[in-house]
Amino acid sequence: MRGFYLMNMMNTMRRGLATTAMSLVCLMAGTMNTLAATDAGTELVSQIDAAAGEETNGISTEAAQTPSGPASDPELIRKQTNAAAEEAADTNASEAEVAAFSNESAQVEAENAGEAAMTENTDTNAAAEAQEAEAPAEIYAGRFTTTAYCSCRRCCRGGKNRTKSGTIPQAGHTISADLRVFPLGTKLRINGVVYTVEDSGSGIRGNKLDIFFNSHSQALQYGKRSADVYIVR
Numbered sequence: 001m002r003g004f005y006l007m008n009m010m011n012t013m014r015r016g017l018a019t020t021a022m023s024l025v026c027l028m029a030g031t032m033n034t035l036a037a038t039d040a041g042t043e044l045v046s047q048i049d050a051a052a053g054e055e056t057n058g059i060s061t062e063a064a065q066t067p068s069g070p071a072s073d074p075e076l077i078r079k080q081t082n083a084a085a086e087e088a089a090d091t092n093a094s095e096a097e098v099a100a101f102s103n104e105s106a107q108v109e110a111e112n113a114g115e116a117a118m119t120e121n122t123d124t125n126a127a128a129e130a131q132e133a134e135a136p137a138e139i140y141a142g143r144f145t146t147t148a149y150c151s152c153r154r155c156c157r158g159g160k161n162r163t164k165s166g167t168i169p170q171a172g173h174t175i176s177a178d179l180r181v182f183p184l185g186t187k188l189r190i191n192g193v194v195y196t197v198e199d200s201g202s203g204i205r206g207n208k209l210d211i212f213f214n215s216h217s218q219a220l221q222y223g224k225r226s227a228d229v230y231i232v233r
Helices: 001-067 074-134 218-220
Strands: 138-149 172-178 187-190 193-199 209-213 227-231
Touching: 074 218, 074 227, 138 187, 187 209, 193 209
Parallel strands: 138 209, 172 193
Antiparallel strands: 138 227, 172 209, 187 193, 187 227
């Protein structure tokens, strides 16, 4: 009986030891796997770092071999110079266009000002002509005393054949007047006849007029009359 008990205990201990051994084996295997994975990861990281270092070195080498500034490339310098020259030419052309436009604008303004001045002058002249046209052709000078004379010695001392203005007197045209009232050249209408003031006389003052006739008899026949006098413009 005691032997059977001891045998069962021994079997139980064997099974426990086997289980413990199996657990230790599994634990050791897991630890080994973990260590292996860790070593692989470390190696992988090292490989990545090495590759990154090589790429960095390659880039640095390429950067060192590549010229650092645009000044070392003649073709680039030529292109930049041409671009700057074209830009300057475009700027000069733009300034020239602006100047030409300004000159053209000034000329247009001057032409417009000239046309406006001409239009204003034309309007002024037209207004003056209109006023002149609207003005009466004759101006009533009043009622005057008219007499008659000729170029004989009795009418003119010693006789004369020249008027005050130097013309030869003509019937129906020449009239003598006070030059302070009617200057030489003034045209006067009397009884439908238009006379021109060309002469003067010592006895002709103020509102007196002396009409020229070709003969003394005609002058006597006219005599002395009162008449309405109009200034003809």
